[in-house]
Amino acid sequence: xxxxxxxxxxxxxxxxxxxxxxxxxxxxxxxxxxxxxxxxxxxxxxxxxxxxxxxxxxxxxxxxxxxxxxxxxxxxxxxxxxxxxxxxxxxxxxxxxxxxxxxxxxxxxxxxxxxxxxxxxxxxxxxxxxxxxxxxxxxxxxxxxxxxxxxxxxxxxxxxxxxxxxxxxxxxxxxxxxxxxxxxxxxxxxxxxxxxxxxxxxxxxxxxxxxxxxxxxxxxxxxxxxxxxxxxxxxxxxxxxxxxxxxxxxxxxxxxxxxxxxxxxxxxxxxxxxxxxxxxxxxxxxxxxxxxxxxxxxxxxxxxxxxxxxxxxxxxxxxxxxxxxxxxxxxxxxxxxxxxxxxxxxxxxxxxxxxxxxxxxxxxxxxxxxxxxxxxxxxxxxxxxxxx
Ligand code: FAD
Numbered sequence: 105x106x107x108x109x110x111x112x113x114x115x116x117x118x119x120x121x122x123x124x125x126x127x128x129x130x131x132x133x134x135x136x137x138x139x140x141x142x143x144x145x146x147x148x149x150x151x152x153x154x155x156x157x158x159x160x161x162x163x164x165x166x167x168x169x170x171x172x173x174x175x176x177x178x179x180x181x182x183x184x185x186x187x188x189x190x191x192x193x194x195x196x197x198x199x200x201x202x203x204x205x206x207x208x209x210x211x212x213x214x215x216x217x218x219x220x221x222x223x224x225x226x227x228x229x230x231x232x233x234x235x236x237x238x239x240x241x242x243x244x245x246x247x248x249x250x251x252x253x254x255x256x257x258x259x260x261x262x263x264x265x266x267x268x269x270x271x272x273x274x275x276x277x278x279x280x281x282x283x284x285x286x287x288x289x290x291x292x293x294x295x296x297x298x299x300x301x302x303x304x305x306x307x308x309x310x311x312x313x314x315x316x317x318x319x320x321x322x323x324x325x326x327x328x329x330x331x332x333x334x335x336x337x338x339x340x341x342x343x344x345x346x347x348x349x350x351x352x353x354x355x356x357x358x359x360x361x362x363x364x365x366x367x368x369x370x371x372x373x374x375x376x377x378x379x380x381x382x383x384x385x386x387x388x389x390x391x392x393x394x395x396x397x398x399x400x401x402x403x404x405x406x407x408x409x410x411x412x413x414x415x416x417x418x419x420x421x422x423x424x425x426x427x428x429x430x431x432x433x434x435x436x437x438x439x440x441x442x443x444x445x446x447x448x449x450x451x452x453x454x455x456x457x458x459x460x461x462x463x464x465x466x467x468x469x470x471x472x473x474x475x476x477x478x479x480x481x482x483x484x485x486x487x488x489x490x491x492x
Contacts, residue, residue, distance in 0.1 A: 114328055115276070115283075116335045118381035123331060124479040130376045131338075132476050134367055135469040139239070141364040142355040144466065146179045146236045147428055148459045151420055171242050171420045179236040180355035183458070187217050212350035215458045221404055221442055223434035224412040239428075239466060242421055244292070245299035245309075249419035257417060261285055261410050277390050280336075281403055285410065287333025288429055290326040291474040293319040298477060316477075327478055333433075334471040339385035340436035341468060345372045347454050351461065387440040400441065407434065425470075432467025435460040 112119050118126075138144055151171060219225065262285070297319065300312035320326050341348065349372060353364040371377075391400050411430045417423040435456065443454045456464075 113331045113335055115280070116332060116385050117383050118335065120331065122380050123335065123475065126376055126380050127334075127472055127475050128479060130374050131371065132469075132472045134371045134374070135465070135472050138364070138367045138371065139466055139469045141353075141367070142180055142357055142360050143353040143364045144462055145238055145240050146183065147239055147424075147462055147466070148183070148234055148236055149424060149427055150233050151235060151237075151423060152233055171237055171424050178238065180357075182354045182356055183236065187215055187458075211346035211454065212352070213455075215352065216455055218455045218457055220434055220438045220457075220460065222407050222411075222437040223431055224408045237424060242424060243299065244295045244421070244425040244470065246296045246301050246312075247419050247421050248301070249417075249422050253418040254422075257413055258289065261413060275393075275399070277399055277403055280390065281406065283329045283332045284336060284433055286326060287329035287331070287336075287471070288433065290320050290330040291333070291471050292425070292429070294330075294474040294477055295470065298473075321478070330471065330474055330478070334468075334475050335381075335384035336440075337432065337436045337464070337468050337471060338381075339383065339387065340439040341464065342372065342377070342382075342384065343387075344439050344454060344456070347456065348372060348461065385440075391441070404437075407437065428463050429467045429470060431460065432463035432465075435464045436467075439464075 110120060113123060294316065297312045297316035299309060300315065302308045302310050302312065320330075348368055351368075353361050353368070355361055391397070393399070411434055414423060414426045414430050417426045438456075438460075439454065
């Protein structure tokens with residue numbers, strides 16, 4: 105077991121041991137395969153961004169900082185075609201505005217351009233600046249990005265946008281936002297420590313144990329938040345089962361696309377997931393209070409600010425993974441909190457962008473890797489906790 109990480113993951117519905125087993129035996133192997141498929145390995149992103157808060161300061165020290173973009177001919181043909189926009193526009197007076205009363209059981213209706221109230225979208229007007237990046241060629245790892253530039257970003261994420269909750273904090277929604285960010289921060293630090301430049305002169309890469317202990321493992325709350333974030337994102341994926349099952353994973357490579365489809369189904373319908381941890385997080389408990397709607401707007405705005413801050417990350421590769429993972433979290437928030445909420449009269453059906461699904465699954469894989477790393481060093485973690 106993982107020492108003090110016994111019992112239920114805070115505010116979640118499954119215990120640490122179950123999560124560890126489910127992750128190591130079923131979810132991690134599937135996710136590892138899934139992210140290498142052509143559908144999931146290309147992420148659309150605008151890497152050259154104007155930071156709205158501070159002038160660009162480029163603190164990058166290493167060559168490893170830069171991202172290698174895909175040549176035009178490498179990324180999937182279907183990804184290049186323009187998509188219809190399905191954001192609601194008033195169609196009154198037009199023939200197509202007539203009400204269609206047929207019941208449509210399809211969850212997925214084709215990929216569309218659609219907005220997400222939780223994220224600050226890249227401005228598509230300069231779509232020429234959008235590029236596709238092969239994530240497999242740009243792993244998240246140590247880049248040498250550190251110092252005041254990196255520090256300023258984490259500081260503003262924490263202090264301006266989600267102040268650490270005090271113990272008397274009665275608002276579970278604010279707690280959730282803090283834990284999601286802290287959990288993501290832990291996971292990023294895990295990946296930096298797991299793939300670190302140990303010796304610059306001989307270009308030797310490997311695991312930096314001291315860093316892993318120092319930044320994450322000796323802070324039990326950071327580890328707990330990482331498990332929380334993993335279960336939160338996993339819940340979003342299971343909630344979107346109907347959508348994800350029907351979605352088109354079309355890249356023009358038929359054999360590969362069939363494999364993608366099959367892996368997705370294995371993930372969503374894994375018997376172990378359904379028996380061990382069918383509801384990894386209970387989203388229905390949130391926004392119940394009187395000020396629910398206002399609070400949601402406020403937290404939505406805070407998360408949008410965090411997402412905009414990603415444009416200020418002064419190292420290209422960090423910006424790539426920062427943007428991807430924050431977009432993945434924003435997608436999870438949208439799935440869990442912005443669709444089909446009958447009580448608030450929100451009857452919208454779920455619609456996701458292709459890029460949102462790519463971000464969501466890649467984020468889940470990153471968190472799954474981090475959880476596995478903690479689990480795999482179980483006895484060491486236990487000893488460390490006893491030393492405290
Ligand atoms: P930091 O990780 O910068 O943490 C700053 C402070 O936040 C800590 O002192 C602590 O008080 C608090 N804190 C730390 N962890 C947690 C937690 N889990 N929960 C709550 N509070 C916490 N560097 C790379 O080498 N590769 C990357 O891919 C990379 N990606 C990045 C992506 C983003 C979005 C950002 C903002 C930075 C990224 N960095 C990356 C930089 C990296 O995260 C660190 O900022 C850098 O390594 C300096 O680390 P540090 O020891 O100063 O602590």
